[in-house]
Amino acid sequence: MSRTAICHTAREAVAGIADRATILVGGFGMAGMPTTLIDALIEQGATDLTIVSNNAGNGDTGLAALLAAGRVTKVICSFPRQSDSYVFDGLYRSGQVQLEVVPQGNLAERIRAAGAGIGAFFCPTGVGTPLAEGKETRTIDGRDYVLEYPIRGDVALIGAHIGDRAGNLLYRKTARNFGPVMATAATLTVAEVSRVVEVGAIDPETVVTPGIFVDRILDLSAVSNDQHTSQVAS
Amino acid sequence: MTVHVPSRSAVEHVDRDPLDRRELAAIIARDIPRGSYVNLGIGQPTTVAEYLTPEADVVLHTENGMLGMGGEAVGEAIDADLMNAGKIPVTETPGASYFHHADSFAMMRGGHLDVCVLGAFQVSERGDLANWHTGAPDAIPAVGGAMDLAIGAKDVFVMMNLFTKDGTAKLVPQCTYPLTGLRCVSRVYTDHAIFEIDSSGDGRVRVLETFGIAVRELAERMAIKLR
DSSP states (O other): OOSOEEESSHHHHTTTOOTTOEEEEOOBTTBTOOHHHHHHHHHHOOOSEEEEOSBSOOTTSTHHHHHHTTOEEEEEESBOOOTTOHHHHHHHHTTSSEEEEOOHHHHHHHHHHHHHTOOOEEEOTTTTSGGGTTOOEEEETTEEEEEEOOOOEEEEEEEOSEEETTOOEEOOGGGOTTHHHHHHSEEEEEEEESEEEOTTSSOGGGOSBOGGGOSEEEEHHHHHHHHHHHHHHO | OOOOOOOOOOEEEOSSOOOOHHHHHHHHHHHSOTTOEEEEOSSGGGGGGGGOOGGGOOEEEETTTEEEEEEEOOGGGOOTTOBOTTSOBEEEEEEEEEOOHHHHHHHHHTTOOOEEEEOOSEEETTOOEEOSOOOOTTSOOOOTTHHHHHHHSSEEEEEEOSBOTTSOBSEESSOOSOOSBSSOOOEEEESSEEEEEOTTTTSOEEEEEEESSOHHHHHHHOSSOBO
16 A cells, blocks of 8 residues: 555554554654554564664653553664663663664665665764674775675654644654654654645645655544543543 | 964963962853854863853853854743753753754864864873773763864864873873864863964964963973973
C-alpha cells in the first residue's frame, strides 16, 4: 500500500509490527516522543525489538515502559544515561539489554543515509576515539574520516503536530528533532499527530515531511474521542 | 570567523582570587566574537548565555534543532515542545528557526558554527579533548553530541576548573580518559588561567591571562610546557 492510511485507533496504527523488528523512535527527551504509539506497541506485544532513538527512556512512561515490559533486546542511541533513565540503567547493568552508543549527529546522518539510499559515508566525527575502533578509515584531502553505515528501520514511530489526509506532516518547535529523518528510513512509518486536516489545508510550501514517507497517521484527537466514547459505553 | 588575539605576553592578575564560575562565564562571553553562531554545551557552558549582551549579536544554536534560542522559559512561557539540548525549557528569539537533527548536525560537521563551548575532563597540549566518558568500567557510556561538536565548530572553547580536587592539572601532555576528538580545542578557559592551543604548531600552549596565580607558579604546577 503506497498511500497514507488515517488510523483512528492506536491498535490499528501499530498493527503488524513483528517480533525482532528494528524500530526507529522519534523524540528528544519527551518532545516529539510518540507516547501513544509506544503504549499501543506495548499492548500489541511485539518483542525482541531493537530500538533506535536518541535516549533510552525517561521515567516510567514511553520507551522506559517498553523496556520495563521486557520487549527490547538492543538499544541504539546517543545518550542513554540521564537522571531519570533508571529503567534502562537497571536492565543494562543486569545484562538484559545491549547498547550501541552512536554520536548524536552520526545517529541522525546514518538514519538519513538509509532513507536517501546511501550505501555508507565517510564521516569525521569520532576519528581517533573509542567509538571509531575497528571501523574503516580513509584520509581525504588531508583529513581523516570513519566509514559509517546506514541505520534502516523496519518501522518508524514518530510524533508530529499536524497531518493531512495525504500524509503530509508539520512539526512543532524542537519536537521536530528526529521525525523528518526517521520518516524516510523505515519500511513502515507511523506518525501520531495532534490532529488531521483535510487535503489542501496545509500550505504546500510549509510541508516538512511529504506524504510519500508516511504510511499511517494516528489522529490523536480521534483517539481521545474514542476513549471517551468507550468509557461512556462501559 | 576565527578568534584573533594579537601576539602578546600573558596578562597576570595576581592580586586576586581565581575566577568563580560566574566570572569565568562572563569572560568567555567577552571573548566570543560579535555576530557569531554559537553552541553552548550542557551544564556549566550554558551559563555563558547569561553574559551575552544584545550588542554581541550572538545567535545560539541548540543541537536538538534550533537557531536563535532565547533564555530559559519560566511560568506560562514553558512549552513542552521547546527545549534545549539539556532538556530545559527555553524561549525563542525573533529570527529563530527550527530544523531536523540531520540538518542541525550538518551545521556543526559542515563547519558553519563559529564557536562551541564545552566542559572537559581533560584537554591535551595539542588540543585533544576528553569529555564524554570517565572510562570507569561500570559507567554507562553516553556521548550525545559531544563528538560532533568537538570536530565541527570552527573554534572549540573548553570551560573547566584547571585542577582536580587532588591538585592535578586537567590540561595534560596526553589525555588518559577516552577521547572525544583529536586536535580540536583552540582555547581552554579555567578558573586560574586562559590558554590558547595551536593544534597545528609545536604543541606548546600559550598562556593568555592568569587569575590569582603567576605564570611561573602555574608552570610549576603543570606537566606541560607553557609559553
